[in-house]
Amino acid sequence: MNNAIAVTGLRKAFGDNVVLDGIDLDVAAGTIFALLGPNGAGKTTTVQILSTLITADGGQMRVAGHDPDREPDAVRDVIGVTGQFSAVDSLLTGEENLILMADLRHLGKAEGRRRAAELLEQFDLVDAAKKTAATYSGGMRRRLDLAMTLVGDPSIIFLDEPTTGLDPRSRRAMWQVIRQLVAGGVTIMLTTQYLEEADHLADRIAVLDHGTIVAEGSSAELKRLVPGGHIRLQFIDPGHFEAAARIFSENSRDDDSLTLQIPSDGDVGSLKALLDRLERESIKVGELSIHTPDLDDVFLNLTGRPHAEQER
Amino acid sequence: MTTLNIAATDSATMLRRRLRHFIRYPSMTVQLAGMPVIFLLLFVYVFGGTLGDGIGGMSGGRGEYVNYVAPGVILMAVAAVAQGTAISAAMDMTEGIIARFRTMAISRASVLTGHVLAAMLQTLFSVAIVVGVALLVGFRPNASVVEWIALTGVVAMVTFALTWLTVALGLVSQTVEGASNLPLPLVLLPFLGSGFVPTDSMPTGLRWFAEYQPFTPIIETIRGLLVGTHIGNDAIISAAWCAGIALLGYVWAKKLYNRDPSH
Numbered sequence: 001m002n003n004a005i006a007v008t009g010l011r012k013a014f015g016d017n018v019v020l021d022g023i024d025l026d027v028a029a030g031t032i033f034a035l036l037g038p039n040g041a042g043k044t045t046t047v048q049i050l051s052t053l054i055t056a057d058g059g060q061m062r063v064a065g066h067d068p069d070r071e072p073d074a075v076r077d078v079i080g081v082t083g084q085f086s087a088v089d090s091l092l093t094g095e096e097n098l099i100l101m102a103d104l105r106h107l108g109k110a111e112g113r114r115r116a117a118e119l120l121e122q123f124d125l126v127d128a129a130k131k132t133a134a135t136y137s138g139g140m141r142r143r144l145d146l147a148m149t150l151v152g153d154p155s156i157i158f159l160d161e162p163t164t165g166l167d168p169r170s171r172r173a174m175w176q177v178i179r180q181l182v183a184g185g186v187t188i189m190l191t192t193q194y195l196e197e198a199d200h201l202a203d204r205i206a207v208l209d210h211g212t213i214v215a216e217g218s219s220a221e222l223k224r225l226v227p228g229g230h231i232r233l234q235f236i237d238p239g240h241f242e243a244a245a246r247i248f249s250e251n252s253r254d255d256d257s258l259t260l261q262i263p264s265d266g267d268v269g270s271l272k273a274l275l276d277r278l279e280r281e282s283i284k285v286g287e288l289s290i291h292t293p294d295l296d297d298v299f300l301n302l303t304g305r306p307h308a309e310q311e312r
Numbered sequence: 313m314t315t316l317n318i319a320a321t322d323s324a325t326m327l328r329r330r331l332r333h334f335i336r337y338p339s340m341t342v343q344l345a346g347m348p349v350i351f352l353l354l355f356v357y358v359f360g361g362t363l364g365d366g367i368g369g370m371s372g373g374r375g376e377y378v379n380y381v382a383p384g385v386i387l388m389a390v391a392a393v394a395q396g397t398a399i400s401a402a403m404d405m406t407e408g409i410i411a412r413f414r415t416m417a418i419s420r421a422s423v424l425t426g427h428v429l430a431a432m433l434q435t436l437f438s439v440a441i442v443v444g445v446a447l448l449v450g451f452r453p454n455a456s457v458v459e460w461i462a463l464t465g466v467v468a469m470v471t472f473a474l475t476w477l478t479v480a481l482g483l484v485s486q487t488v489e490g491a492s493n494l495p496l497p498l499v500l501l502p503f504l505g506s507g508f509v510p511t512d513s514m515p516t517g518l519r520w521f522a523e524y525q526p527f528t529p530i531i532e533t534i535r536g537l538l539v540g541t542h543i544g545n546d547a548i549i550s551a552a553w554c555a556g557i558a559l560l561g562y563v564w565a566k567k568l569y570n571r572d573p574s575h
Contacts, residue, residue, distance in 0.1 A: 051415045052414070076415055076416055081415040086408050088408070089329065091336040091337060092329070100325065103321075104325055132336060148412070
């Protein structure tokens with residue numbers, strides 16, 4: 001089995017609202033796959049279908065070689081799911097939550113306790129083990145949530161927006177954990193609306209928008225889809241703006257904000273040449289910024305709207 | 313493990329989970345036992361003197377009425393816990409952990425079975441308190457050990473049936489508020505039966521309803537076991553009602569739990 005997850009033509013609608021309009025996905029075993037998209041793109045629905053929570057309307061699916069609709073228990077045996085909303089029992093302690101999972105995975109009493117202790121250690125929850133989850137901070141709940149997912153040593157893990165709402169430090173810690181899991185041979189499908197997260201973690205990224213996949217590839221491949229980098233110059237004086245626009249003929253100009261975008265790969269040599277030229281012509285620049293293409297550009301380019309509205 | 317073994321193991325795990333909830337959040341359990349106790353005291357001390365005279369003639373009074381009303385209040389305690397179960401099932405379904413259970417290879421109905429089994433223990437606790445208070449205020453049952461054991465069986469049977477029904481009511485109501493209102497008729501049904509006054513004192517239409525509604529034969533069975541009144545067919549009719557209600561509740565609850573959760 002080469003692909004841990006294989007999906008073709010997956011469709012799902014809630015009433016008249018088409019949420020997934022025929023998507024294809026292939027996730028190689030032992031890799032991190034990111035589904036990237038804004039709210040409402042269909043990310044969560046995809047995870048819910050593949051993790052047997054809801055059924056699909058159409059399409060072929062294989063998760064670890066089994067069809068989630070027809071053999072849900074075979075799929076459930078090998079997957080772990082950490083949903084968008086905290087899936088811990090608030091009235092139980094951290095330790096009790098983990099032992100509950102061990103009991104439901106039928107690990108046996110001694111093995112269950114051993115695994116719970118191990119995970120409490122691994123997720124830095126030993127001090128909080130005897131406290132109810134209701135008293136945990138957001139970051140601690142997420143860690144417990146993921147630890148609970150790992151109790152039965154699943155080979156495929158779904159993480160639906162694993163870092164949404166976390167502070168930057170907890171987020172980095174979560175990334176670290178995710179990388180360790182993959183190093184241990186696990187396959188991960190995660191959803192995120194943070195480009196940075198997909199960029200940092202994923203081997204492959206699928207950009208999902210309005211229920212269709214608009215692009216798929218590695219982070220580098222996706223960045224190649226958009227126009228190259230540029231240097232952005234903003235002027236205070238309209239005269240200087242006009243003068244600069246004449247010198248750098250290959251540009252895109254915005255007359256309202258008096259800015260020029262000059263194509264550049266951002267290396268020091270071409271930047272120095274540009275500054276020297278401005279110096280010689282005595283053109284005063286208000287602001288200069290260097291722009292290398294990132295997934296934001298990919299997103300804008302593919303979906304026709306900026307991603308900024310979804311950023312924190 | 314066989315399917316049946318897995319179902320039993322998972323249900324036991326879910327029962328332990330619910331019992332931990334009771335320990336962490338005891339006020340609900342106390343409140344559910346307190347409500348029938350208050351009704352018992354209210355009816356014995358406020359209405360009991362007059363109602364007892366009506367039931368027992370010249371020899372009646374408060375002492376007679378305690379013996380008459382205790383079975384109805386016991387059933388009320390059962391209904392109160394059943395109502396509480398609708399609320400806790402509805403609350404539980406809003407927890408993210410339920411979605412996690414759905415993605416695990418566990419016995420599908422075990423979450424619901426855990427609710428029902430825990431409610432049965434909670435009911436035994438409530439009924440023990442109600443019987444204890446009733447004894448303190450003058451209740452004098454003449455039940456033998458066998459009759460007490462039979463009474464426990466009847467209470468367990470009724471609880472099993474009513475809580476499967478209220479688990480379904482808890483799942484069908486979209487909100488926790490709805491879940492607390494839907495089973496309200498259950499708590500009122502002992503009044504519209506032989507729980508507090510004999511049905512032959514009621515006007516014709518109401519009497520017809522009171523005699524044929526399921527709580528009346530159950531109350532008469534409990535009364536017969538405790539104070540030795542005639543049981544007759546009531547035990548069989550009670551068992552039939554309970555079997556029907558349990559089956560309906562179980563099938564309905566399971567169907568509701570298995571439907572696609574709205575995303």
